[in-house]
Amino acid sequence: MTDDTKTDTGIDYSKTLFLPQTDFPMRGGLPKKEPEIVARWNDIDLYKKLREDGKDRPLHVLHDGPPYANGNIHIGHALNKILKDVITRSFQMRGYNSNYVPGWDCHGLPIEWKIEEQYRAKGKNKDEVPINEFRRECRDFAAHWIEVQSEEFKRLGVVGDFERPYTTMNYHAEARIAGELLKFAMSGQLYRGSKPIMWSVVERTALAEAEVEYQDYExxxxxxxxxxxxxxxxxxxxxxxxxxxxxxxxxxxxxxxxxxxxxxxxxxxxxxxxxxxxxxxxxxxxxxxxxxxxxxxxxxxxxxxxxxxxxxxxxxxxxxxxxxxxxxxxxxxxxxxxxxxxxxxxxxxxxxxxxxxxxxxxxxxxxxxxxxxxxxxxxxxxxxxxxxxxxxxxxxxxxxxxxFPVDDAGYYTKDAPGFGPDREGGPARVIDDKGKKGDANKxxxxxxxxxxxxFARGRLKHTYPHSWRSKKPVIFRNTPQWFVSMDKDLDGYGLSGAQPEGKDTLRSRALAAIDATRFVPSAGQKRLRTMIEDRPDWVLSRQRAWGVPICVFANEDGEILKDDEVNRRILEAFEAEGADAWFAEGARERFLGSHANEDWRMVRDILDVWFDSGSSHTFTLEDRDDMKWPADIYLEGSDQHRGWFHSSLLESCGTRGRAPYETVVTHGFTMAEDGRKMSKSLGNTVTPQEVMQQSGADILRLWVMTTDYWEDQRLGKAIIQTNIDTYRKVRNTTRWMLGTLAHDEGKEVPFADMPELERLMLHRLAELDELVRTGYDNFDFKRISRALTDFMVLDLSAFYFDIRKDALYCDAPSSTRRLAALQVVRTLFDACVKWLAPMLCFTCEEAWMARHPDAVSVHLEQFPTIPAEWRNDELAAKWKKVRQVRRVVTGALEIERKDKRIGSSLEAAPIVHVTDPELSKAIAGLDMAEICITSDIVITTAEPPEAAFRMPEVAGVGVVPTLAKGRKCARSWKVSPQVGSDPDYPDVTPRDAEALRELKAGGRLSL
Incomplete structure (x- = not known):
């Protein structure tokens, strides 16, 4: 309808229509609106309200794999956190207390490397700085980036306990990590050995498989x-x-x-x-x-x-x-x-x-x-x-x-005669401090x-392991390190109840745990199993300063002191002072007590950071009263099969005999739009900050929901624009529902009295309810988002709403058809907004508050309960045929509009030839003019003339477009011979005249 409704009678018919009215804007303005919503969530403490609301429900826990606290978040972080947020929100809205505690990995080489870079820029020598002073600077560096990343994650819409996150550098966490290490020591799984391990000359430390990446190398x-x-x-x-x-x-x-x-x-x-x-x-x-x-x-x-x-x-x-x-x-x-x-x-x-x-x-x-x-x-x-x-x-x-032919700096030793210290000019070197080839090969x-x-020589380009931090090649060298044995018989250590059959080893436990775990996608199970089957003993030691120490005492032969009192003193000190206590003056005597005069040496190596994060289930899931062990879900990128999934599995199996998770969900990596790896040098990177600033976080969230995230996915300007277009359609459909519901008085029409079209829409909700719940259970977000966006755009906007606009705008207030339609729109809005809320958390919050201004948040709602009686597959099958006939009619009228023979479908009165008996039966008794949005229609079973419009995919239907006869109604714009038949309202149809009388009688309008 337009403003061109004032007639010769002096009545402005636009004021007599129930046209949509809403303040919900067509343009989202997400970059401005979303921070306002985040601020409101902070003000009302939404996280606390969610916990209070769900306190009596069963816990559902997704344990956060900790990102590293050393820089702004990138698109991989955004993908990961959005997936986690959607999962926790969806379970919260399905009857659980779905708690999310964010975590951070804080120790290790990347942070240490950054502090060393700052030292070098200032001309400082790390070796001249007291170790605990250096560690304090590392701690401060990590704390800064935790704060920065927390705000960035919240800007993505992530809701969690950001006031009490877990961090591996928390004193309690460091004590628990040390305690887990001592369990391995006391059970005999920890030993000192000499094996070839991957060694970074540049970083002067051992590396685990999870810390390397493979690059081309000549x-x-x-x-x-x-x-x-x-x-x-x-x-x-x-x-x-x-x-x-x-x-x-x-x-x-x-x-x-x-x-x-x-x-x-x-x-x-x-x-x-x-x-x-x-x-x-x-x-x-x-x-x-x-x-x-x-x-x-x-x-x-x-x-x-x-x-x-x-x-x-x-x-x-x-x-x-x-x-x-x-x-x-x-x-x-x-x-x-x-x-x-x-x-x-x-x-x-x-x-x-x-x-x-x-x-x-x-x-x-x-x-x-x-x-x-x-x-x-x-x-x-x-x-x-x-x-x-x-x-x-x-x-x-x-x-x-x-x-031991090569030392930690890449130089040959005395075990390489002719190339080591005895060589004229000094020892040859394999790799130098910058990761370049030395003169060893030559x-x-x-x-x-x-x-x-x-015999011969040449050159070969192949993939070769590089440190993922320094990006420099590593070497394999034999060094004394601390290992956890994969194949030592544990004889039930760490287990309760039934004991495993056969040899009880860390490897056998881990393989059994993998078989008992659900993997999404399922291929992750085979991948992790293969890694565990083939992996060597776990190298725990790193030759660095920032981390939890391998807090054991050993003699010259590598025998470990096993004394509960010594361990107690260590753990109490770590709990009170953090792991810095190990490096404090007098620490040896303090911890050893009566053993101080014996030949026990403090191990100065620190733990592999994967052991830190692999132990996070202890100080998060076990130690917090708002969590539970094991976790329901671990979710990370596919690289974590050799990282966090892997280390968590080994740590937990070594000390508890099972995995710390029930389900492992894996996502791929984000590539550029052309399928290449994102790279600053190629200029093809996409940052979440840029997308949020330009388009909004909900656009990023929609992209995540529409990807095959289990595989590597792509992102770029064109893909972002595609999601913007999809978002706009969903938003406009939501806006129309809000506008229409401005006239909703909450009246109910019994289900049995509803027209078929309304019952069809309720059936579709019943179908979608099953799909949505199953999809969330299976973490199949693409299926949900595709189904809901198609439903809102194709079933609602382009079909149901298109048909029902006339009744909703023009019918009398008491019209059963209008009231039923309002009731269904109300139900549709409620279901669609709730189902989409975990995905489009900002937009659905905005829409919910526009509809329910006194509500607290849509995220405190539960998914709708759909009555079983709404499901009607027979009705759906019938209307599938009805829509086929409608497609042919609308196709014919589109050509008429394109050729400017009609201005709108209401100017038409097509003759529809339906020769297919099944289609003819389906449309019998239905007002096909209403369904096809024409002023009149003629249905016949006669064969269509040769010139009739047909669609090959809908056999048995032909349409002959003709113009509607009569005058145009000044209120509804229908063309009808009945316009003028009511003397009180001579320029409208009888239906519109009746609506006007009811409006006037009810004092709703002054006509």
Whole structure:
């Protein structure tokens, strides 16, 4: 309707219509409105009201995986926190006390690194500052960013206990983390060992797998010749049984001689590890051969006549790389290799020890030579192969001590003769302080060339582990560290009730816990299980200053002091003073008490921060009376299968025998719009601050709700605009309902008396109620948001509201049709706003308060209760057919409008030919003119003329558009021959005349 309603009678009919009236603006103005709502939530203490409202309901707990307190939030934080907020709000509105306690990870290298950067900028030396002063600066740094991030999270709409969050640097938390560490110590799971671990030279600390990322890297590659030692074979390795013919024995003698003059060739991408070589691994599953060089076109390396052993599948490729001609001379069997011993190629530099060949499951013939250079100081598989073969090696007289060839700064040590301190000019270096390659590779390659031990060389681009903090490559080096054993038999430690069958280890417990946990999506279960199945012992120690110390005392042999009184003193001090107590003057004597004169040494390493956050379930879920253990949900990014999900699982299984969670939900990462990784250098980053400033947090929240968040998702200007467009449609539908409900007096029409169209809408609510509740249970937010936005835009705005505007605007106040429609709109508003409230928390709050100005908050409401009688699948099936017919009619009228033969559908009176019996039956008895929003309509079962409008997807319907006959009603704009039939109101239809009389009689309007 427009203002063009004043007629010759002098009546302004616009004032007689129930047109929408609302202060709820069409344009959201979210960047300005949302902070006002956040301020109001703070003023009314919405979090406290939610807890009071739900105090008698069952607890539902999502335990917050702690973000790191060292900078402004990024889009990944926004995705994560919005998902968590939607989950907690949805459970709160479904009958739970769904408490959310935000948390922060505060210890560790990133913060320490920032303080060191500040020191370097000021010319200060960290080593000259008292350690607790340095730790205090780290604590202050973390506290600042916790405050900043708290405000940013609240701006996203997140509601939680920001007044009492958990932080890993809280004194109580530090005491609990230390207590968990002491449990591992007392149960014998903690031990000091020497293994190759990932080491950051730049940061001078050990790294866990969760602390590395894999980046492209170019490595030097070398093929190295290991000379076979003479006289190492027995007859058994050649012909096995005494029944073999002497001819074979004669050939064996020739073969022995040939192999004794041969070289085993290895290939490696880490030349710097050659000084650490102690063995060569082969595979019994691979076919090997002895090859002789027939020609050479290189400046160094093998010459004609040299004999070399290769995997047959890799020989041709390797000889081509070295530009050599070759001829295969004989098979080399596994039995021969198993007895073979080589000489180190740099024996003359001080590496004069036997290099045995060992069978290894990890050896393949996919690349290289079929032999794997084994340096137990520099690789996990190398170390395990060496340890597994230790007894056999010792029986063969091979020394089994593992060297320490590289120090914490990346320099060679005395265990790398010729390259370490004895080298002229000082030790060579693998990686320098800036993460650049040192001169180690160059020095080793030069020495191999000098020793005539290099077969070939090259370069290779491949993925290689880098520290995710410094972004610099790491090295693998053998160092003394503190570990938690994955395979120690715990004999029921930490368990109550039934004991597990078989060997009770941390690994077996963790695998059983994974099987008992729900994963969303389900693929996360397999991923975490694979990681636990294959993982080595847990490296807990870090060589840094900011964190919870490994607060144990150990003797020179690594034996840990197990004394309850000592542990009690430590934990009491940590509770009162924090972990700084460990580093205070006199701490050793204070804690050891009567043991102070014994040879117990304080461990100065700090704990892996993953142990900190992995212990958060203890000081949050167990220790707060508003939480519970285990948590219902842990939700984080997919990288946390090797991070927080992983460490929490191991910590809890090691001390309590089960996981600290019932369900694990995983989300992917946010990529740029084109699918590339977001990068400042590429200029394709999207920050939540920018989106909120320009468009509002609800636009971000809608984006999160409409993505396949279980996978990696994309975000950019076009995607944001798409969500803005969707939001605008939802908002305008909500606005129309608010405007229409301005005329609602709350009158009820019995369900049985409602028109079919109203009962259809109530049926749709019953369908959606099931979908919404199931979707929230399954964390399938895209399904919910898609269903609700489609419902509001397609079912309501473009269908139901479009049809019912005439009745709602023009019918008499007492009209059953109008009252039923008002009642349904009231119900629709209530349901849609509540269902969407967890997702669009600001907009739904604004809409709810516009409708209920005396209410406290929509977030204190419960989802609507939908009566079972509303569900009517038979009615829905019928109206599906009705809407098919309507589609054809509206399609025909759209062409008429486009060609300007009509101005609106009310000028039309189409003839609709329905030849399909099912469709004809569906529309029988219905006012199709009302449904199609025309002034009149003719329904016929006759065949449509050839020129009739049809739609291929709706067979059996043809439409012939014709103009409506009669005059245009000045009030409702319907065209009807009945306009003028009422003498009191000669320019309106009888329906409108009756409405005017009722309005006048009721004193509602002065006409």
């Amino acid at each position: 490595s030097d590659t070398i093929w190295v010749k290991f000379p076979v030692r003479r006289g190492v074979f027995t007859e058994t390795s050649w012909f096995g049984t005494k029944e073999e013919s002497r001819d074979i024995a004669g050939k064996a003698i020739e073969g022995q001689k040939a192999l004794s003059e041969a070289y085993v060739v290895i290939w490696t991408t880490t030349p710097w590890t050659i000084p650490g070589n102690r063995a060569i691994a082969f595979s019994p599953r691979i076919s090997y051969g002895l090859y002789e060089v027939t020609s050479a076109e290189n400046d160094f390396g093998p010459q004609p006549g040299e004999k070399l052993i290769f995997a047959d599948a890799l020989a041709e490729e390797s000889f081509a790389k070295a530009k050599l001609g070759f001829e295969r001379k004989m098979d080399v069997h596994t039995a021969m290799l198993s007895e073979m011993v080589c000489r180190h190629p740099l024996a003359d530099l001080g590496y004069d020890f036997p290099v045995p060949l060992l069978a290894g499951e990890h050896v393949t013939d996919d690349a290289g030579t079929g032999f794997v250079h084994t340096a137990p100081s520099h690789g996990r598989e190398d170390f395990e192969a060496w340890i597994d073969g230790k007894a056999e090696l010792e029986a063969r007289g091979v020394p089994t001590e593992i060297p 020095s080793v390659i030069a020495a191999l060339i000098e020793a005539n031990a290099l």
